[in-house]
Amino acid sequence: MRPQILFPLFAAITSLPGIGPKLAKLVEKVAGAHVVNLLWHLPYALIDRRYAPTLIQAEAGRIATVQVAVDEHQVPRNPRQPYRVLCHDATGSLTLVFFHARGDYLAKLLPVGEKRVVSGRIELFQNTLQMTHPDHVVPLSERDSVMRVEPVYGLTAGLAPKTFMRAIHHAVDNAPELAEWIDPALLKRETWPAWKAALIAAHNPTGDAELSTMSVPRRRLAYDELLAHQLAIAMVRNQNRALPGRRLKGDGKLQAKVKAALPYTLTGSQIQGIAEIAADMDSDTRMLRLLQGDVGSGKTVVALFAMLVAAEAKTQAALMAPTEILARQHFATLQPLAEAAGCRIVLLTGRDKGKARVRILEGLADGAIQMVVGTHALVQDDVEFNDLGLAVIDEQHRFGVHQRLTLASKGKGVHMLVMTATPIPRTLMLAAYGDMDASRLTEKPAGRKPIDTRTVQLERLDEVVDAVGRRVKEGARVYWVCPLIEESEVSDMAAAEERHAMLRGRYGERVGMVHGRMKGSERDKVMEAFASGHLDILVATTVIEVGVDVPQATVMVIEHAERFGLSQLHQLRGRVGRGDAASTCLLLYQNPLGETAKSRLSIMRETEDGFRIAEEDLRLRGAGELLGTRQSGLPEMRLADLAVHGDLLQIARDDARLILERDSKLANKRGEALRTLLYLFERDAGVKTLQSG
Numbered sequence: 001m002r003p004q005i006l007f008p009l010f011a012a013i014t015s016l017p018g019i020g021p022k023l024a025k026l027v028e029k030v031a032g033a034h035v036v037n038l039l040w041h042l043p044y045a046l047i048d049r050r051y052a053p054t055l056i057q058a059e060a061g062r063i064a065t066v067q068v069a070v071d072e073h074q075v076p077r078n079p080r081q082p083y084r085v086l087c088h089d090a091t092g093s094l095t096l097v098f099f100h101a102r103g104d105y106l107a108k109l110l111p112v113g114e115k116r117v118v119s120g121r122i123e124l125f126q127n128t129l130q131m132t133h134p135d136h137v138v139p140l141s142e143r144d145s146v147m148r149v150e151p152v153y154g155l156t157a158g159l160a161p162k163t164f165m166r167a168i169h170h171a172v173d174n175a176p177e178l179a180e181w182i183d184p185a186l187l188k189r190e191t192w193p194a195w196k197a198a199l200i201a202a203h204n205p206t207g208d209a210e211l212s213t214m215s216v217p218r219r220r221l222a223y224d225e226l227l228a229h230q231l232a233i234a235m236v237r238n239q240n241r242a243l244p245g246r247r248l249k250g251d252g253k254l255q256a257k258v259k260a261a262l263p264y265t266l267t268g269s270q271i272q273g274i275a276e277i278a279a280d281m282d283s284d285t286r287m288l289r290l291l292q293g294d295v296g297s298g299k300t301v302v303a304l305f306a307m308l309v310a311a312e313a314k315t316q317a318a319l320m321a322p323t324e325i326l327a328r329q330h331f332a333t334l335q336p337l338a339e340a341a342g343c344r345i346v347l348l349t350g351r352d353k354g355k356a357r358v359r360i361l362e363g364l365a366d367g368a369i370q371m372v373v374g375t376h377a378l379v380q381d382d383v384e385f386n387d388l389g390l391a392v393i394d395e396q397h398r399f400g401v402h403q404r405l406t407l408a409s410k411g412k413g414v415h416m417l418v419m420t421a422t423p424i425p426r427t428l429m430l431a432a433y434g435d436m437d438a439s440r441l442t443e444k445p446a447g448r449k450p451i452d453t454r455t456v457q458l459e460r461l462d463e464v465v466d467a468v469g470r471r472v473k474e475g476a477r478v479y480w481v482c483p484l485i486e487e488s489e490v491s492d493m494a495a496a497e498e499r500h501a502m503l504r505g506r507y508g509e510r511v512g513m514v515h516g517r518m519k520g521s522e523r524d525k526v527m528e529a530f531a532s533g534h535l536d537i538l539v540a541t542t543v544i545e546v547g548v549d550v551p552q553a554t555v556m557v558i559e560h561a562e563r564f565g566l567s568q569l570h571q572l573r574g575r576v577g578r579g580d581a582a583s584t585c586l587l588l589y590q591n592p593l594g595e596t597a598k599s600r601l602s603i604m605r606e607t608e609d610g611f612r613i614a615e616e617d618l619r620l621r622g623a624g625e626l627l628g629t630r631q632s633g634l635p636e637m638r639l640a641d642l643a644v645h646g647d648l649l650q651i652a653r654d655d656a657r658l659i660l661e662r663d664s665k666l667a668n669k670r671g672e673a674l675r676t677l678l679y680l681f682e683r684d685a686g687v688k689t690l691q692s693g
């Protein structure tokens with residue numbers, strides 16, 4: 001249970017002054033739905049309002065706070081004309097300018113004959129000083145609250161900066177004082193303030209040094225976040241280790257049969273990965289191993305060998321994939337091979353219903369079935385195993401810790417293999433998973449040709465459409481990925497539909513489309529038609545991003561490539577170049593390109609090495625670009641920036657380990673504070689493992 005002291009922080013943002021249901025939607029979009037999210041929404045710039053000249057001294061172009069008397073309101077006859085309020089001080093005059101103003105509101109804000117403090121940018125227009133839409137207009141008594149260095153927060157259209165700032169500062173000022181969770185020696189060495197003091201300081205910087213992610217209070221907050229995460233992972237990991245493992249020793253017989261049935265030979269890194277996994281399974285501690293490998297590097301067959309080891313040891317194995325399409329594809333790949341070894345393998349997804357499903361469940365429960373491939377349908381309550389020995393999770397970042405643990409809980413001492421196509425740089429690996437064991441597939445299967453990657457301006461769309469037509473005539477199969485428009489599935493779909501209609505107009509029936517809104521069965525039908533060659537061109541939103549395998553596809557067109565993150569582009573490109581024919585990837589971009597987008601596209605042209613791309617991605621994102629975090633499955637960090645807080649990450653990792661060595665149940669006084677920390681950063685899955693373990 002969440003500690004009571006945190007309740008106000010997890011209240012809805014509508015509990016803050018000035019945030020009604022309508023604004024709440026906007027605030028939620030920029031920061032989050034709970035008060036605590038506003039605490040993490042730190043300012044990114046400053047406005048210095050301490051420049052307070054008389055009007056005669058005021059320099060145009062500068063932000064100034066001036067004290068004026070209100071003389072006259074000039075209400076425009078035409079509403080498209082600006083509303084003007086004339087003011088003066090002892091030295092000169094100033095015109096305040098408002099567009100689309102409400103007169104009654106302005107009359108109240110700036111009553112004629114009274115004095116006001118106004119703050120905003122001074123402009124010189126036709127030889128008169130003016131200020132358009134002052135940021136602040138307050139009575140003289142509130143001068144001090146305006147004349148300061150004001151933090152600037154990231155906004156969204158329709159959200160007034162002042163309202164938002166007030167809500168944030170209310171949240172910060174009313175945050176509770178929390179018991180210290182940081183080791184006193186570290187606190188002293190880093191001269192860190194207490195949590196709440198750090199929070200207040202981070203939201204009230206008075207200069208660039210304090211605004212920096214390197215400032216003392218910000219480093220403390222970053223450390224809190226890193227520590228919460230490292231502690232949570234360490235707890236899960238400890239629990240994993242504490243549970244009795246079981247030795248699963250294969251005799252190699254089934255593996256030998258499959259090796260003989262494979263139409264290719266395994267690569268060196270596949271062989272090594274399989275050996276590492278087999279060694280883990282043949283030990284008393286439970287395996288928790290990450291198998292990393294680029295798209296197309298052949299992870300599935302490595303998973304199969306792990307499953308064969310489980311079967312040789314007379315236990316069952318389950319492979320869970322994030323989507324129906326992927327589960328089906330894995331099943332199609334694995335079935336003939338597993339059966340060549342005499343194993344029974346089944347597919348279980350949300351679509352299996354009635355008698356067929358019951359029969360599968362019976363087979364799993366009585367052990368007649370050795371292997372199952374499925375979606376999250378596998379973690380449903382009524383799925384039981386006779387003796388589950390191994391769980392494999394594909395594209396692990398698509399699942400929560402909870403789903404992983406649930407699958408593992410369906411057996412005793414279940415070994416776990418998680419796979420990801422996102423090669424993760426070492427720092428991020430540590431940040432996301434602590435010191436998890438990992439195997440890397442660094443070699444591509446033999447016979448793969450490099451992909452010819454080109455960038456093309458979107459204005460040349462017509463030429464691209466022609467070129468695609470020529471390639472189709474030569475027998476190519478083409479993916480056409482449509483742009484991500486904001487974060488709305490609806491508009492993504494509209495773009496895909498439009499492109500689909502256009503390509504159909506040109507190339508007829510053999511153009512298909514898949515998108516996220518389609519029913520699973522429809523989508524699979526289209527994918528199958530593409531895979532079997534009944535469609536030449538497949539227009540898609542990013543649903544094809546993960547793992548789908550059509551080796552005959554040789555052309556990938558990505559529209560608005562500048563909107564995708566580097567790892568996402570890499571993943572998409574990985575859909576082609578899977579067979580032995582030469583492949584092309586066309587990245588269509590729209591000018592003007594930002595610096596980061598430019599670098600991303602040029603890296604894509606330069607290399608196909610996923611590990612290098614991952615490093616570059618981190619470097620670019622370190623420069624403030626956060627696109628791609630979600631795709632790569634890394635925890636979203638609000639306060640810590642791994643490009644600048646790498647040293648803190650190491651400390652947090654070691655600290656987390658030490659904490660659990662000394663107080664594995666988080667039972668002492670510091671332990672209690674640490675539990676609060678976990679809840680504060682919503683890493684409560686860690687706390688739950690304490691309770692169950």
Ligand code: ADP
Pocket residue numbers: 264265266267270293294295296297298299300301421445446547549551578
């Ligand atoms: P990943 O899941 O890593 O993206 P897959 O496991 O789907 O990759 O493998 C991609 C393709 O490569 C599949 O068609 C698979 O049959 C094939 N493949 C796997 N290993 C090899 C190998 N050693 N030699 C040739 N082809 C291979």
Ligand code: MG
Pocket residue numbers: 299300394547
């Ligand atoms: Mg795969």
